[in-house]
Amino acid sequence: MKAKTHKSLRILAHWPIAIIICWCLFALLGPLLPLQPNEIDLTRILLPPGEASVLGYDDLGRPIFDRVILGAKTSFLVSLWVVIVSLLIGVTLGIVSAYYGGWFDHVVVQIIDIFLAFPGILLAIALAGIMGPGIENVVIALSTVGWVGYARLTRAQVLSVKQREHIQAAVALGSQSTSIFYKHILPLILAPIIVEASFGIAGIVIAEAGLSFLGLGVQPPEASWGNMIRDGARYLLVAPHMVLVPGIVLMLVVLAVNLAGDRLRDYFDVRLRSSV
Numbered sequence: 001m002k003a004k005t006h007k008s009l010r011i012l013a014h015w016p017i018a019i020i021i022c023w024c025l026f027a028l029l030g031p032l033l034p035l036q037p038n039e040i041d042l043t044r045i046l047l048p049p050g051e052a053s054v055l056g057y058d059d060l061g062r063p064i065f066d067r068v069i070l071g072a073k074t075s076f077l078v079s080l081w082v083v084i085v086s087l088l089i090g091v092t093l094g095i096v097s098a099y100y101g102g103w104f105d106h107v108v109v110q111i112i113d114i115f116l117a118f119p120g121i122l123l124a125i126a127l128a129g130i131m132g133p134g135i136e137n138v139v140i141a142l143s144t145v146g147w148v149g150y151a152r153l154t155r156a157q158v159l160s161v162k163q164r165e166h167i168q169a170a171v172a173l174g175s176q177s178t179s180i181f182y183k184h185i186l187p188l189i190l191a192p193i194i195v196e197a198s199f200g201i202a203g204i205v206i207a208e209a210g211l212s213f214l215g216l217g218v219q220p221p222e223a224s225w226g227n228m229i230r231d232g233a234r235y236l237l238v239a240p241h242m243v244l245v246p247g248i249v250l251m252l253v254v255l256a257v258n259l260a261g262d263r264l265r266d267y268f269d270v271r272l273r274s275s276v
Contacts, residue, residue, distance in 0.1 A: 015256070016255070016256035016257075016259040016260050016263075017256075017260060019252055019253060019256035020253075020256050020257060020260060023072055023075075023076065023253050023256075024076065026069050026072040026073070027072045027073040027075075027076030027077070028073075028076075030069045030070060030072065030073050031073070033069065035063075035066040035069055035070070036063065036066055037062060037063065037066035037067045037069070037070045037221075037223055038062060038221045039062060039063070040060050040061050040062060041057070041061035041062075042060075042061050043061065044057040044061040045057065045058075045059060045060065045061045046058070046059060046235060046238060046239040046242075047061075048239070048241055049241055049245075053065060055068065055241065055245045056239070056241045056242070056245070058228070058231065058232065058239075058242050059231060059232075059234075059235055059239070059242070064228075064241065064242065064245050064246075067223040067228060068223075068225070068228070068245060068246060068249055070222070070223040071223045071224050071225040071228060071246060071249075072249075072253075074135065074208070074212075074218050074222065074223065074224045074225075075205045075208055075209070075224070075225060075250075075253070077135070078135060078138055078139055078142070078204060078205075078208045079201045079204040079205050079208070081139045081143075082139055082142045082143050082146055082200075082204045083146075083197050083200055083201060083204065085139070085143040085146075085147070086142075086143050086146035086147040086149075086150055086200070087147075087150055087193070087197060089143070089147040089150075089151070090146075090147035090148065090149065090150025090151035090152075090153075090154060091150055091151070091154045091186075091193060093108055093147070093151045093154075093155075094108075094150065094151040094152070094153070094154025094155040094157075094158060095154055095155075095158050095181050095185060095186070096181075097109070097151075097155055098154070098155040098156075098158035098159045098162065099158055099162055099177070099180075099181070099185070105155075108151065108155070109155075112148050112151055112152055115145065115148045116148060116152075120145040120146075120148075120207075121145075121207055121210065123144070123145050124141045124142050124144070124145050124207060124211065125141075125210075125211065125214065125216060127140070127141035127144055127145075128141040128211050128216040128217070129216055133215065133216050133217060133218075133219050134217075134218075134219065135217070135218055135222075138208055138211055138212075138216070138217045138218070141211070142204055142207055142208070146200065146204070149196060149200065150193065150196060150197075150200075153192060153193065153196050154189060154193065157188070157189035157192060157193075158185055158189060161185060161188045161189065162185065164188075166184060167180060167184050167185065170183075170184050191268035192268070194264060194268070195261060195264050195265045195268060198257065198260060198261035198264050199257075199258065199261045201257050202254045202257040202258045202261070205250070205253060205254055205257070206250075206254055208224065208226065209224065209225045209226030209229070209250055210226060211226065212224035212225070212226030212227040212230070213226040213227065213229055213230045214226075214230075215227075215230070225246040225247075225249060225250045228242070228245075228246040229243050229246050229247055229250075232246070
């Protein structure tokens with residue numbers, strides 16, 4: 001009996017990974033599925049979940065299930081591109097500023113402090129409002145504020161490892177700076193950066209939904225979990241499924257990514273692994 005209980009608990013412990021895999025598969029394979037997210041059927045306006053559709057229909061008679069799948073693609077693409085761009089900018093600036101120091105490091109630190117003085121989401125809203133709505137502008141706005149965390153973390157990690165013997169030996173042997181960065185320094189600081197990126201994905205998914213909710217993100221007829229919640233807010237009393245379905249999906253994805261980030265952090269923590 002205890003063995004079955006432990007087995008069930010182990011299976012339940014992997015549900016965040018299952019949700020993340022489903023999210024990625026729906027985002028990547030959604031365009032290949034026979035979906036009709038923008039098909040309007042006036043006879044099915046605000047129909048609740050049932051036999052006609054698993055998740056019901058919205059205020060224009062569009063199937064919510066199809067639009068949730070399309071929203072998964074939107075959130076996945078935005079989070080992927082924002083993380084890639086933020087990582088490239090933040091990690092590069094963090095390594096270079098910490099390794100060389102001097103006036104360049106002072107300027108980078110001042111820029112990081114200036115960005116940290118403003119709430120990131122408010123700065124992203126301001127940038128998205130200036131550039132206008134659209135998925136490309138959302139990526140630019142979120143990347144503009146997203147690189148700061150990676151730069152600060154990378155700089156702190158490089159300052160703690162750049163005096164190690166093998167790095168000093170590479171310098172003494174005349175190795176190029178780029179070789180030292182990517183062969184000797186980056187492998188040592190990669191683990192915390194990966195963990196930071198996993199938590200960053202959850203924040204980006206929420207930020208993208210927030211910008212779309214405010215009308216600064218993905219524009220109709222394209223679907224986003226944020227604009228689906230915004231459209232359903234007007235019909236909350238008569239058709240709560242329009243808000244509950246994308247809201248619950250958004251919550252599950254963000255929760256799963258955060259839990260996966262916690263597990264990554266525990267995995268890379270040598271002290272926790274050595275105590276097990």
